[in-house]
Amino acid sequence: MAALNTDLYELTMAAGFFVAGKAEEIATFELSVRRLPANRNFLIAAGLEQAVEYLSGLRFEKDEIDYLRSLSQFSRVPDEFFRYLSGLRFRGDVFAMPEGTPVFPGEPLLIVRGPLIEAQIVETFLLSTIAFQTTIASKAARCVIAAQGRSIVEFGSRRAHSSGAGPLAARAAYLSGCTGTSNAEAGLKYGIPVFGTAAHSWTMAFQTEEQSFRSLQRLLGENTIYLVDTYDTLEGARLAAQLGPPILGVRLDSGDLVTYSRQVRQILDEAGLRTTQIMVTNDLNEARIAHLLSSGAPIDSFGVGTELSTSADAPALSAVYKLVELQAGQSHIYTAKYSDNKATLPGAKQVYRFPDRDVMALQNECSGYSEADPLLRPVLDKGKPVTSYPFLKELRENAMSAIQELPSDLRRIDQACQRRVDLSPQLRSLGDDLRNSRQLVTK
Amino acid sequence: MAALNTDLYELTMAAGFFVAGKAEEIATFELSVRRLPANRNFLIAAGLEQAVEYLSGLRFEKDEIDYLRSLSQFSRVPDEFFRYLSGLRFRGDVFAMPEGTPVFPGEPLLIVRGPLIEAQIVETFLLSTIAFQTTIASKAARCVIAAQGRSIVEFGSRRAHSSGAGPLAARAAYLSGCTGTSNAEAGLKYGIPVFGTAAHSWTMAFQTEEQSFRSLQRLLGENTIYLVDTYDTLEGARLAAQLGPPILGVRLDSGDLVTYSRQVRQILDEAGLRTTQIMVTNDLNEARIAHLLSSGAPIDSFGVGTELSTSADAPALSAVYKLVELQAGQSHIYTAKYSDNKATLPGAKQVYRFPDRDVMALQNECSGYSEADPLLRPVLDKGKPVTSYPFLKELRENAMSAIQELPSDLRRIDQACQRRVDLSPQLRSLGDDLRNSRQLVTK
Numbered sequence: 001m002a003a004l005n006t007d008l009y010e011l012t013m014a015a016g017f018f019v020a021g022k023a024e025e026i027a028t029f030e031l032s033v034r035r036l037p038a039n040r041n042f043l044i045a046a047g048l049e050q051a052v053e054y055l056s057g058l059r060f061e062k063d064e065i066d067y068l069r070s071l072s073q074f075s076r077v078p079d080e081f082f083r084y085l086s087g088l089r090f091r092g093d094v095f096a097m098p099e100g101t102p103v104f105p106g107e108p109l110l111i112v113r114g115p116l117i118e119a120q121i122v123e124t125f126l127l128s129t130i131a132f133q134t135t136i137a138s139k140a141a142r143c144v145i146a147a148q149g150r151s152i153v154e155f156g157s158r159r160a161h162s163s164g165a166g167p168l169a170a171r172a173a174y175l176s177g178c179t180g181t182s183n184a185e186a187g188l189k190y191g192i193p194v195f196g197t198a199a200h201s202w203t204m205a206f207q208t209e210e211q212s213f214r215s216l217q218r219l220l221g222e223n224t225i226y227l228v229d230t231y232d233t234l235e236g237a238r239l240a241a242q243l244g245p246p247i248l249g250v251r252l253d254s255g256d257l258v259t260y261s262r263q264v265r266q267i268l269d270e271a272g273l274r275t276t277q278i279m280v281t282n283d284l285n286e287a288r289i290a291h292l293l294s295s296g297a298p299i300d301s302f303g304v305g306t307e308l309s310t311s312a313d314a315p316a317l318s319a320v321y322k323l324v325e326l327q328a329g330q331s332h333i334y335t336a337k338y339s340d341n342k343a344t345l346p347g348a349k350q351v352y353r354f355p356d357r358d359v360m361a362l363q364n365e366c367s368g369y370s371e372a373d374p375l376l377r378p379v380l381d382k383g384k385p386v387t388s389y390p391f392l393k394e395l396r397e398n399a400m401s402a403i404q405e406l407p408s409d410l411r412r413i414d415q416a417c418q419r420r421v422d423l424s425p426q427l428r429s430l431g432d433d434l435r436n437s438r439q440l441v442t443k
Numbered sequence: 444m445a446a447l448n449t450d451l452y453e454l455t456m457a458a459g460f461f462v463a464g465k466a467e468e469i470a471t472f473e474l475s476v477r478r479l480p481a482n483r484n485f486l487i488a489a490g491l492e493q494a495v496e497y498l499s500g501l502r503f504e505k506d507e508i509d510y511l512r513s514l515s516q517f518s519r520v521p522d523e524f525f526r527y528l529s530g531l532r533f534r535g536d537v538f539a540m541p542e543g544t545p546v547f548p549g550e551p552l553l554i555v556r557g558p559l560i561e562a563q564i565v566e567t568f569l570l571s572t573i574a575f576q577t578t579i580a581s582k583a584a585r586c587v588i589a590a591q592g593r594s595i596v597e598f599g600s601r602r603a604h605s606s607g608a609g610p611l612a613a614r615a616a617y618l619s620g621c622t623g624t625s626n627a628e629a630g631l632k633y634g635i636p637v638f639g640t641a642a643h644s645w646t647m648a649f650q651t652e653e654q655s656f657r658s659l660q661r662l663l664g665e666n667t668i669y670l671v672d673t674y675d676t677l678e679g680a681r682l683a684a685q686l687g688p689p690i691l692g693v694r695l696d697s698g699d700l701v702t703y704s705r706q707v708r709q710i711l712d713e714a715g716l717r718t719t720q721i722m723v724t725n726d727l728n729e730a731r732i733a734h735l736l737s738s739g740a741p742i743d744s745f746g747v748g749t750e751l752s753t754s755a756d757a758p759a760l761s762a763v764y765k766l767v768e769l770q771a772g773q774s775h776i777y778t779a780k781y782s783d784n785k786a787t788l789p790g791a792k793q794v795y796r797f798p799d800r801d802v803m804a805l806q807n808e809c810s811g812y813s814e815a816d817p818l819l820r821p822v823l824d825k826g827k828p829v830t831s832y833p834f835l836k837e838l839r840e841n842a843m844s845a846i847q848e849l850p851s852d853l854r855r856i857d858q859a860c861q862r863r864v865d866l867s868p869q870l871r872s873l874g875d876d877l878r879n880s881r882q883l884v885t886k
Contacts, residue, residue, distance in 0.1 A: 163445070195451060
């Protein structure tokens with residue numbers, strides 16, 4: 001039912017455009033983020049693969065069309081529209097920043113150019129899909145930076161916003177450099193490494209903690225990680241040390257992780273288990289990870305759950321999808337809105353990245369920015385993929401390099417820093433001209 | 444692929460329980476919320492219908508089992524386990540609070556009692572499904588309280604955490620008293636009233652605002668709501684007034700909504716459009732709604748998006764799923780964990796609600812609470828529904844009454860208030876006994 005999974009007003013507008021004879025006008029919409037949340041110096045673009053899958057499979061089922069017919073909002077709409085809907089497929093062009101690209105406010109992550117109705121009704125799905133994964137990838141990048149090369153595993157499926165969001169959060173977190181996820185479906189679907197051994201219920205389901213640890217070791221061998229805090233962290237750690245190899249590590253999930261990790265390290269070391277790892281979990285985020293490491297806690301890896309899968313400090317982005325151009329027969333108009341504090345810039349854009357700044361220019365502008373790579377690249381051509389979609393692993397490597405190459409001030413997690421984003425003179429003057437005239441007909 | 448959509452450790456534990464001969468032990472798990480987020484005095488239980496659907500349809504597909512076989516964590520697991528998985532269905536009993544019930548920290552929303560492996564592996568899905576909808580329903584209840592009888596429409600699909608979360612957020616918001624949603628799929632799937640007329644792109648797609656308004660009026664008749672702020676709010680409102688009936692209302696989406704709503708009300712009234720409604724949107728939440736109304740803004744309805752569909756101030760709950768009992772042959776043990784600040788109470792529980800307090804008692808306790816209704820009721824019996832699932836509309840009416848009947852201090856949105864939740868003497872002494880002995884074998 002993907003096509004109906006949109007805001008109703010997309011569909012009333014579709015009917016209105018159809019009735020007004022505007023179905024075949026060619027619209028250009030841009031998806032961008034208005035402002036950065038408080039604790040973000042950059043975002044990491046993500047979710048494009050799912051957006052492309054959606055656009056490629058877009059269609060209305062019969063029950064969806066029957067439902068629309070039944071609504072009072074559609075009582076004046078002619079039958080032709082519903083026939084049109086049943087044959088509707090997405091035939092537009094899409095340009096986008098590759099997943100893993102750092103992105104800044106106002107810069108389009110995605111541009112859709114196609115028949116007005118098709119380009120309009122996909123707004124809601126594209127916004128939720130791209131904004132959600134971008135939210136998570138951006139949070140994950142901060143956690144990865146905080147961990148200074150130590151491993152971060154995404155553990156947040158149980159706190160994700162519905163079961164469907166879990167694997168997608170895992171995907172976005174992996175894109176930004178997390179080592180893997182606890183979500184098994186994400187492992188199968190996206191090829192992400194999966195981690196996890198046992199919960200407190202495992203310990204509690206045996207008559208003694210020792211029985212539970214011995215059973216886990218028999219099951220997992222060198223993959224064994226004991227969760228040691230069910231009853232008493234240090235007793236649990238001593239038990240793990242006493243059982244000896246094979247063992248991969250122990251996990252701490254409560255209490256003062258600085259003190260416990262030191263004490264547990266000592267217990268393991270004294271038993272000769274110097275390579276046995278200490279993993280910690282328990283409401284971690286980038287600030288707590290940074291604090292643990294700056295306190296000298298001997299931690300080898302972090303499991304980050306809730307804060308990562310919900311981006312708890314900034315769970316939503318001000319992502320918008322705005323009409324910037326419209327072509328009707330011979331007339332080509334640029335469009336923008338001028339609502340208080342919510343004005344937009346007209347015209348399809350391109351973004352050029354320089355070491356110290358980005359420049360936004362018009363897409364069709366013969367710019368002087370040829371020394372910089374354009375960030376937006378063709379993805380769909382009349383609804384068909386331009387190339388096969390890159391592997392997630394490859395996107396992840398690019399993302400990690402791109403984050404590494406950002407100026408160090410932007411990569412700070414404890415201090416705000418604003419990227420300079422310039423407008424090309426042509427884009428600026430188009431915006432000014434349009435504000436005076438409302439809608440600018442060109443050509 | 445629902446069965447694999449879980450944390451890997453659920454499945455390694457399943458394998459371990461199988462190998463240890465514990466597959467047929469009967470476990471009881473409780474799903475509850477540890478603490479309330481900062482701005483919540485109560486939660487509204489939601490998501491049970493989707494949880495029941497999941498449990499009823501639980502099964503592993505061949506590709507999911509093949510995937511598990513391929514993982515190093517399963518290299519020592521015998522073939523019998525994978526055969527067992529392919530035949531696994533959920534045959535447990537479920538007790539739950541009906542959707543729409545106000546719930547407080549520590550109180551089980553859901554109890555699962557069934558074969559250990561089945562009851563264990565459903566943890567992740569149940570947590571994400573119930574915690575997410577409960578999060579949204581709880582936020583929605585606050586918005587509805589703030590609106591003092593005015594209508595709230597859920598508009599947040601575009602900011603929901605993935606496209607799948609949008610309809611579920613709409614469902615949870617409706618449960619708590621919202622009037623409807625913008626999400627068309629939620630309308631079809633859950634029978635929720637749907638709303639929405641046009642976006643800024645509608646206005647921008649016509650040569651003039653007037654053309655766009657006239658086309659909308661022709662399309663929607665008495666359902667017409669003009670979005671008036673694309674270029675200039677007051678000009679837009681004057682245009683709407685000038686076009687006259689049929690008109691349902693105007694929507695304001697930017698700027699100072701107190702001032703604009705007053706000015707627009709005057710424009711409409713002077714044109715004789717006294718019944719024409721004013722709807723407002725623009726990053727609303729319960730505090731802003733309360734502020735608008737206390738400022739005397741003449742607003743008839745509110746569209747709430749991001750803050751509602753992500754519960755932006757509290758996007759996650761500390762929801763947990765804990766083993767409380769385990770029955771193996773003749774031995775019946777109560778279980779709990781004692782991790783720092785994360786201790787749990789043993790034994791399956793029942794919750795009794797009195798006007799001024801709740802009492803948590805053991806489920807099997809012959810309590811003296813017969814004058815109060817037990818909140819947890821049987822939902823599944825050996826995997827089969829006990830009754831047909833109630834209609835959402837009916838659950839919504841019950842939810843709205845239950846919220847209305849809460850003590851007025853709890854219903855305040857600007858002040859914290861804690862519900863008294865007592866433990867029965869038997870529950871308290873079981874907890875104390877167990878803490879001393881780790882695991883208490885009874886019977």
